[in-house]
Amino acid sequence: MAPIRRAAGLFAGLALGLAVLAGCSSQGASTDCAVDACTVTFDRGVDARTTILGIEAKLVGAEGDQVTVEVAGEQLTLTTGQQAAEAGGFSVTLDSVTDQQVKIRVARNPGS
Template sequence: MNTAAPRIAALFTSAALGLALLAGCSSDNVSCGLDQCTVTLERSTSASASVLGVEAKFVSADANTVTLEVAGEQIQLTKGQQAVDVAGLQVTLDSVTADNVGFVVSR
């Protein structure tokens, strides 16, 4: 009995699924793992990224709080705060600098 063909088919299916998950991150400013992406946006009103199937846009920031629009919903994040749920995803603030904001989006 030849068992190599089903194993090869399963391998290709797994590889295609992995690539599809990583394709959820489509910007140069997005770095993804299996179920989580780290996003870095410039602090400008036109900065945005497509991540895990949703659009994330920078709205505003001050020293402690960042406002983002994720999947059409505005959320406010502060460093160290628990994740905010939006569109079935968890969003947490990673960093705030004079030029950029960094945040993590996970499933």
């Protein structure tokens, strides 16, 4: 009985993971998602936004090493190397900023 339950649990987990990943949509952004976290790379100079983990994330602006993003309806100003900021049950960090792209990481907070 244990192997059947294990297989059923694995199948259910895979189905959930695929459903989460299939729920992603992007405009001017690319995503790399796991079950509870995504790395989002926004293109600069366009209306860059994406839907990940059931929320919208968008690039509002960038200047130097500081960017403003909107995640789960909350605006955050982030700097490279800063500790994670909180927005709607998610932690958000700025990974990198270049002239072409902004890369952030959005993760579910444990217990949210």
